[in-house]
Amino acid sequence: MDAIVNLIGGLGVALQPTNLAVAFLGAVLGTAIGILPGLGPTATISLLLPVSIMLEPTAAVILLAGIYYGSLYGGSTASILLRVPGEAASVVSCFDGYPMAQAGRAGVALGITAFASFIAGIAATFAIALVGPAFASTALAFGPVEKTALVVFGLTLAANIGEGPRTHAWAMVALGLLLSSVGVDLVSGEERYTLSVPYMRDGFHVAVLAMGMFGVSEVLILAERQRDFTAALSAHYRLRDLLPNARDWKDSAMPMTRGTLLGFFLGLLPGGGALIASFASYVMEKRLSRSPERFGKGAIEGLAGPESANNAAAQASFIPLLCLGIPANAVIGVIMGGLLMQGIVPGPRLIVDHPDIFWGVIASMLIGNAMLIVLNVPLIRVFVLLLRIPSAMMAPSILIFCVIGAFSINNSLFDVGVVTICGFLSYGLRKSGFDLAPLLLAFLLGSLLEENLRQGLILGFGSPVLFVTSPISLTFLVIAALTLVLPLMRQLRWRRSGNVA
């Protein structure tokens, strides 16, 4: 009951004119960048970090959050019409969405994805309101020892679930931790890795790194070849065609319900998020189906389930951020950067110290999802026109935003150099098979981990024994160890059975 009262209070915050305006802006931008292949939510949110500083903290997070879940509505559009996912979490929408469009059902495919996202989004918002405060009050009991173990657990999941081989992911975690230690050590006053450059004394700014990693490197990816997306403009559909019929609804109802539940659960886990949720839901629906052979050939269940799952997961991943201070994935990591830039440290105290931010952001998800269903059903044709924008204009525009945005944070040309060099290095890492998400998460969590680790060791008079005598800490560390060891054992067993065969 408290949750509903608080949610209504949050609606009061979310309905303030500025917050309403930024929710609308977030929904429009999210849908737009979701549709445009190349520019994903991580890059866009990174680009908008300097802009978000100008806003009140609540408005800033409403804007950034709106872009994230809005991109999941728009992301499936390019998947369905072009078989080119607008962003990573929409890859699954290609499997059955594109065959549906080829069979003349583009309208229904676009419609069902919007409705699936909307239903999951609304359900997830209420679930966050119910579950979030319980998470936060549990985490309030955490001291430095437990927090250290929680961050270690989060990093282990981030490294395990990220794309690419695990050694690569762990290398990125290590690099992120190392980058977080650049600057003056707050305890001893010693300079670490500053190369005697005064600008380095404060360490790297999260927005500058994020813009380089996801913005400038994206410009280089776009520069690799010329692209043409005008084929999507030839698909014809009227508003009536976008509305699924009774049979479509019947076939989609259970996949949407299962997708929402699965997505919500996966979104709660550090390292989880929309991408994994959509794949997991697709696999589950295919396994449960009486006619799995239809999957990949235009089965509406293969579209409705994953679309619900990715939206539910995206919204659920705000719980670890707002209640524990742990970003579940790279997009949430950049949003965490936005909060830190505002001087607000996300964690269990956020709900107590800044209830307006917590409940305002959660309530804005109801409003944002309502705006998105309007933008993505009757107005989808307008957004599809965005595919006319040539990448020739997109790439330099992203670059201008990154470079001038980086300059604007501290009015420093040093940051311009950092964003550019970081962009080139990130491109090299991406092309070498390194996923940058664990790098950003580790960078964000690094200072939190170091601070709590040092306090924990001081509490134990230099001995690490407290980390195993605290039951909460021990539980997190055991799960982290299992997360590390189990996949290795499975791999070994698989290799052995492969050798036998």
Add this chain to the structure above:
Amino acid sequence: MNPARLSATGLAAVGFIAAASAWRLGLWAVDRPGPGLFPFVAGALLLTTSIGAAIQGRLAQAEEEPVDRRRLLRYAAAIAGFGLALKPLGAVVATFGLLLGVLRGIENRSWAHALTVAVGLAVLSWSLFRHFLGVPLPAGLLGIG
């Protein structure tokens, strides 16, 4: 050496140097951790995992279409040039130059198209950052900051 091995070797070198300098900072001070402990552990982890990655040497997923290297290098030059030109030329002129260079020199758009878009976007980005966001931009040649 393929690019994956090269990157991993570079990372291993970074890990080694970082761990060595962290060691010099001091890992332990009487009964508490020193300033070098955390970066030493991070550097050592980077060194070992990068060696593992170098041995694996696996690249990102194979791509369907080949990369146009000439185009990529030109864009890389444009990015570096923009960063270097920002201070001496100023934000407005550097933005105009970047757009004109990319649209005309790389994307082969007509002069009229390139000039119109370059002027439009340079003015738009300047108005957005200078007036809407209140950021003082490098003034450079024209003195517009």
